Amino acid sequence: MTSVNLRGETRVLHVAWADGTSADFPYLWLRDNCPSGFHPQTHERQFDLTSIPTDLGIEKAEMDGEAILIQWDQEDHQSRFDPEWLKAHLPGSGLNDPANVPPTLWRGDLAPSTLPRISASKLMDDDGALLDFLIAAKKTGLAIVDGMADDRDAGMAAAKRIGFLRETNFGVTFEVRSMPNPNNLAYTSHALPLHTDLANQELPPGFQFLHCLANDAEGGGSTFCDGFAIAEDLRQNDPEAFNLLSQTPVPFRFHDDTYDIRRHQTVIDLDAFGNLQELHFNAHLAGVFDLPADKMEAYYRAYRKIMAMTRSDDYVITTRLEGGEMVIFDNRRVLHGRAAFDPNTGYRHLRGCYVDRGEFDSKIRVLSR
Secondary structure (H helix, E strand, O other), rough: OEEEEOOOOOEEEEEEOOOOEEEEEEEHHHHHHHHHHOOOOOOOOOOOHHHHHOOOEEEEEEOOOEEEEEEEEOOEEEEOOOOOEEEOOOOOOOOOOOOOOEEEEEEEEEEEHOEEEEEEEHHHHHHHHHHHHHHHHHOOEEEEEEEEOOOOHHHHHHHOOOOOOOEOOOEEEEEEEEOOOHHHHHHHHOOOEEEEEOOOOOOOOEEEEEEEEEOOOOOOOOEEEHHHHHHHHHHHHHHHHHHHHHHEEEEEEEEEEOOOOEEEEEEEEEEOOOOEEEEOOOOOOOOOOOOHHHHHHHHHHHHHHHHHHOOOOOEEEEEEOOOOOOOEEOOOOOEEEEEEEEEHOEEEEEEEEOHHHHHHHHHHHHHHH
């Protein structure tokens, strides 16, 4: 049986459940989260925290059947809480989030054949299979869809099954093929070193979808590496380089006849808790470094170090996409590139689009309900 008692000296309500667990709930937190303060349909908070005094107290708290009933002092208001709801929202424990999927780091010994894989038909029609695939894709940051229709819009349809498409200065979709007068190295037959896309953007795109429509040319193998694995190894083995790359913003830029988009980013980006959050690494979009002269030598040493790691067999895997396959990867974690190819030996055409991380996570949460 659930029991409650007031601890006025610390201004908390102590709740003990029948299974032996217990927790303290601050008065203001309880008043702010009173169920009556939320709209019944939208579940958005309507309660105005400034409408109560900061020293608001509890006059009485007791069990009322299966609910916890609180009578507040200084206002004529009662709050009724479900004990199980309180148990699911323990202060300091963090909310349960199905999309909070810890990354599984991988390195150059990962066999491409072991990557998460789903058929296009299951992705489009089977919610359970899609949920499993999305969770697996978040773990590795890299996954494959096979059995794609021979239709240039098939990749867009699959991406839209997950979330809305992110438009950039290259459009809603982009064609990765050799073309005259390119404004990006991707639109040539040259080798592309490993990189993340659009590091020059205020918010670089999240997951990239690359549908292989044809790959008959000699060369053109797709390369990938787990930027989180590289960053974590750097943190352990060269903390000075890690700190420079995670604390020092450097410029990235893209410009053509129509656009001039610039942004300072750290190569390694950490969240508020010090966890790896994303990488911004794109040597061909890097601007002229504008650090103070006395910082430049040390920064270049760190920058060269991570660049060398992205070219090492210790981290890089190579696979050849075939027509009818689509690769999906987290553009802010997994670096991608390709070997040079000879356009005179056959046609190579990939069509791409982006779905932001927030959309990807939202789909996981909705399918998990």
